[in-house]
Structures are given as structure tokens and as C-alpha cells.
Amino acid sequence: MNKGELVAKIADAGLSKKDAGVALEAALKAVTDALVAGEEVSLLGFGTFKVTERAARSGRNPATGETIQIAASKSVSFKAGKALKDKVN
Secondary structure, three states: OOHHHHHHHHHOOOOOHHHHHHHHHHHHHHHHHHHHOOOOEEEOOOEEEEEEEEOOEEEEOOOOOOEEEEOOEEEEEEEEOHHHHHHHO
């Protein structure tokens, strides 16, 4: 499912496609802003988004076999909630 299809599904709930698109953009912006601020976003029954930190580490360049240093970084992780897991299984 892509963004356009998701907007169409939201619109099926009684909104116009334009309003559904605006609502989706607002929700995604709110989640993004919270994650940038270092907050955890929990959607009961769906799951939890949070920012995790990856430490700097050594790695290998697969083309040359040369050892390289990989810088520390941040990543977004998602943990599915129980209700979502139960519906998928």
C-alpha cells in the first residue's frame, strides 16, 4: 500500500480525499516532530515508534575488504503492539 492508497482508505471513512490527505500529513508530521524531539510515540493497539542510538563501530568495505570506521547514528525503530500482532497472525 502506498500513500495514495492509504489516503483513499482514510477517505472511505467519510472524508473527502483532500481532507484525508491533510489529516494523514498532519499525523505524519506530528509523529516525525515527536521523534525528532526524542520522544516515544505509542499508538495503543498499533505499536510504538522510538529513536534508538547506534554506537560507532568498525566495519569492512565489501569491495576492498578494507576496515572502515562507521560513525554513530540514530535510527527509528517500531515495535508492533499486541493487537496488531494478533491480527497479523
